[in-house]
Amino acid sequence: MAAVRPLFLLLFLFPLRSLSVDSDKQPLLALKQSFTHADALTSWLPNSSPCSAKWFGVICLDGSITGLHLTGLALSGNIDVNALAQLPGLRTISFVNNSFTGPIPQFHTLGALKSLLLTGNQFSGQIPADYFSNLTSLKKLWLSHNQFTGTIPESVTHLSHLIELHFEHNKLTGRIPPMKQTSLKQLDLSHNMLEGEIPQSLSIFDENTFKGNEGLCGKPLLKLCTVQDNETLTPMSSATDEDNNKNDHKNDTALVLLFFAIVAFLFMFFACGTCSKRRDDEFSVLGREKMADDPVVQVHVPSSNRSRATSTDYSSRKGDSKKGSTNNNGKSGISDLVMMNHDRGAFGLPDLMKAAAEVLGNGGLGSAYRATMANGLSVVVKRMREMNRLQKDGFDEQMMWFGRLRHRNILTPLAYHFRREEKLLVSEYIPKGSLLYLLHGDRGISHAELNWPTRLKIIKGIARGMGFLHAEFACYDVPHGNLKSSNVLLSEDYEPLLCDYAFNPLINTTQAMQALFAYKSPEYTQYQQLSPKSDVYCLGIIILEILSGKFPSQYHNNGKGGIDVVQWVLTAMSENREEEVIDPEMASSTNSLKQMLQLLQIGAACIHSNPEQRLDMREAIRRIEGAQV
Numbered sequence: 001m002a003a004v005r006p007l008f009l010l011l012f013l014f015p016l017r018s019l020s021v022d023s024d025k026q027p028l029l030a031l032k033q034s035f036t037h038a039d040a041l042t043s044w045l046p047n048s049s050p051c052s053a054k055w056f057g058v059i060c061l062d063g064s065i066t067g068l069h070l071t072g073l074a075l076s077g078n079i080d081v082n083a084l085a086q087l088p089g090l091r092t093i094s095f096v097n098n099s100f101t102g103p104i105p106q107f108h109t110l111g112a113l114k115s116l117l118l119t120g121n122q123f124s125g126q127i128p129a130d131y132f133s134n135l136t137s138l139k140k141l142w143l144s145h146n147q148f149t150g151t152i153p154e155s156v157t158h159l160s161h162l163i164e165l166h167f168e169h170n171k172l173t174g175r176i177p178p179m180k181q182t183s184l185k186q187l188d189l190s191h192n193m194l195e196g197e198i199p200q201s202l203s204i205f206d207e208n209t210f211k212g213n214e215g216l217c218g219k220p221l222l223k224l225c226t227v228q229d230n231e232t233l234t235p236m237s238s239a240t241d242e243d244n245n246k247n248d249h250k251n252d253t254a255l256v257l258l259f260f261a262i263v264a265f266l267f268m269f270f271a272c273g274t275c276s277k278r279r280d281d282e283f284s285v286l287g288r289e290k291m292a293d294d295p296v297v298q299v300h301v302p303s304s305n306r307s308r309a310t311s312t313d314y315s316s317r318k319g320d321s322k323k324g325s326t327n328n329n330g331k332s333g334i335s336d337l338v339m340m341n342h343d344r345g346a347f348g349l350p351d352l353m354k355a356a357a358e359v360l361g362n363g364g365l366g367s368a369y370r371a372t373m374a375n376g377l378s379v380v381v382k383r384m385r386e387m388n389r390l391q392k393d394g395f396d397e398q399m400m401w402f403g404r405l406r407h408r409n410i411l412t413p414l415a416y417h418f419r420r421e422e423k424l425l426v427s428e429y430i431p432k433g434s435l436l437y438l439l440h441g442d443r444g445i446s447h448a449e450l451n452w453p454t455r456l457k458i459i460k461g462i463a464r465g466m467g468f469l470h471a472e473f474a475c476y477d478v479p480h481g482n483l484k485s486s487n488v489l490l491s492e493d494y495e496p497l498l499c500d501y502a503f504n505p506l507i508n509t510t511q512a513m514q515a516l517f518a519y520k521s522p523e524y525t526q527y528q529q530l531s532p533k534s535d536v537y538c539l540g541i542i543i544l545e546i547l548s549g550k551f552p553s554q555y556h557n558n559g560k561g562g563i564d565v566v567q568w569v570l571t572a573m574s575e576n577r578e579e580e581v582i583d584p585e586m587a588s589s590t591n592s593l594k595q596m597l598q599l600l601q602i603g604a605a606c607i608h609s610n611p612e613q614r615l616d617m618r619e620a621i622r623r624i625e626g627a628q629v
């Protein structure tokens with residue numbers, strides 16, 4: 001299918017930077033149009049470009065718009081969310097302290113948002129219960145100091161990355177839905193009209209979180225709940241505004257019931273002291289459970305750390321470009337390829353440029369081409385755009401290190417080419433392709449070959465390769481950093497070959513966050529921490545992928561598509577339905593079921609969301625090697 005052309009055409013025909021800057025301008029101008037009062041946005045001019053001309057409040061990274069921070073500008077009118085939807089890089093939106101009114105705008109269509117700050121406006125009305133169901137990446141949600149009514153939307157309970165949630169100073173009614181996210185570090189529901197018992201999962205927050213809500217009871221408030229708090233208030237909370245009259249009657253009934261309840265409660269309290277004791281015991285049991293969770297809860301790396309990470313990022317970025325430009329002064333013409341590994345003979349840039357080439361694809365790190373040289377050697381050329389973290393000396397050293405690696409399950413690159421703005425990395429072309437392709441690509445053809453012994457061989461090979469990398473790059477935060485099925489190639493006899501490893505120190509952090517799978521581990525998404533255990537998480541995902549034959553949704557940046565293998569496997573295991581997870585295409589090898597389930601257990605022990613409770617690499621390998629029939 002793909003056209004075969006000389007590689008140099010493919011490499012130099014297309015400019016490196018996409019010309020997206022202009023396409024970013026129109027949506028912002030449309031947004032400005034939708035405001036009725038936008039005096040503060042005088043720098044947003046049609047004849048300039050948002051990032052290079054530094055439009056007020058527009059946050060850019062690498063020429064693409066990532067944030068819109070329009071705080072305290074007396075803006076009003078509409079917010080054209082359709083225009084914002086045309087900014088694919090947009091992750092953070094702040095309209096704090098402006099004068100917007102009306103129902104909450106359609107931000108729910110911006111699925112990649114990480115932070116939505118609308119505090120200090122006059123937004124009103126109910127927020128639909130499913131409003132947040134597609135905003136699965138949301139970490140910060142500030143809706144405080146508005147006029148929102150109705151109940152807390154149920155969909156916030158499913159935001160598994162949520163760190164900050166602010167609803168204070170609104171007119172919210174009804175019960176607090178059960179929020180169980182362990183990621184939650186800041187919660188403020190104060191000064192609303194919430195009622196009923198505070199869910200036990202939220203009793204770890206202090207009472208300021210809940211103050212100013214007359215109808216709330218239970219821990220951490222000093223007000224104990226009566227049975228009525230549970231029963232009679234539930235129907236009221238689901239009543240709509242039209243039901244106000246009925247509510248008045250219900251209020252009367254509720255008062256009467258409340259009176260009886262208090263009498264009953266006092267009776268219980270005095271007559272049956274053990275009951276209240278038992279209740280206390282329940283609380284203290286809960287308290288202990290909380291303590292057991294503490295390793296997760298107490299890794300305090302809240303938002304301040306995140307912003308620190310970003311700012312060092314910017315500074316290292318600046319440093320890079322400065323160093324880069326001095327480098328550039330010394331540069332004269334195009335330097336040649338540097339061979340780092342002569343296992344497949346030597347070749348130079350001219351050989352490569354003349355080679356017949358085709359595009360293999362575009363990934364998070366750049367584009368890949370296959371090039372077949374005159375001598376018949378077929379190679380993959382990866383063109384890396386964001387490998388700018390090291391200067392030339394450091395980069396050369398790193399490449400030479402890669403070139404010396406020899407392991408049966410490691411693909412050692414052959415050559416590289418350094419230019420300030422991009423790097424080429426050349427490796428042997430492996431005809432069978434990646435595990436990703438074999439598992440999910442052309443199912444009809446290849447799947448029959450993937451029987452259990454083959455899959456077990458692949459898992460063992462991956463584990464051995466990881467063991468080697470963890471010894472070799474033991475000093476790295478995360479030795480592989482990007483283990484996933486697209487980075488596992490397969491030799492003719494299904495021996496896995498790991499590639500694209502140990503890139504973390506080479507890539508700018510912001511890019512690494514997007515492109516390297518280790519950054520999708522729970523400890524990074526929640527606490528911005530990476531460790532060798534992050535590789536173990538990736539190993540766990542790939543084991544579950546191989547066992548189930550399903551594409552893990554974890555590989556997608558937005559978590560959409562594929563199957564959340566972590567949730568699926570944990571649920572199946574808790575309900576003793578492990579066998580349902582196993583790929584039905586392996587059903588013929590039912591006599592190996594025991595072994596498959598053993599591997600499933602190992603996979604599950606690798607994906608524990610708390611790295612402390614996750615296996616370490618050595619133990620994971622030991623168990624994989626020891627899997628018995």
Ligand SMILES: *[C@@H]1O[C@H](CO)[C@@H](O)[C@H](O)[C@H]1NC(C)=O
Nearest residue numbers: 071072094096097098119120
């Ligand atoms: C918004 O306004 C309030 C009240 O004037 C102020 O306390 C708060 O700091 C402002 N928030 C931001 C982010 O500017």
Ligand SMILES: *[C@@H]1O[C@H](CO)[C@@H](O)[C@H](O)[C@H]1NC(C)=O
Nearest residue numbers: 108109128130131132133134
């Ligand atoms: C979420 O996305 C699905 C599929 O794109 C869509 O049908 C649904 O309406 C969306 N829900 C919300 C609340 O945006």
Ligand SMILES: *[C@@H]1O[C@H](CO)[C@@H](O)[C@H](O)[C@H]1NC(C)=O
Nearest residue numbers: 197225226227229230231234
């Ligand atoms: C409150 O009611 C719900 C559902 O009716 C029930 O599951 C829950 O156990 C009750 N809680 C208390 C504290 O009685």
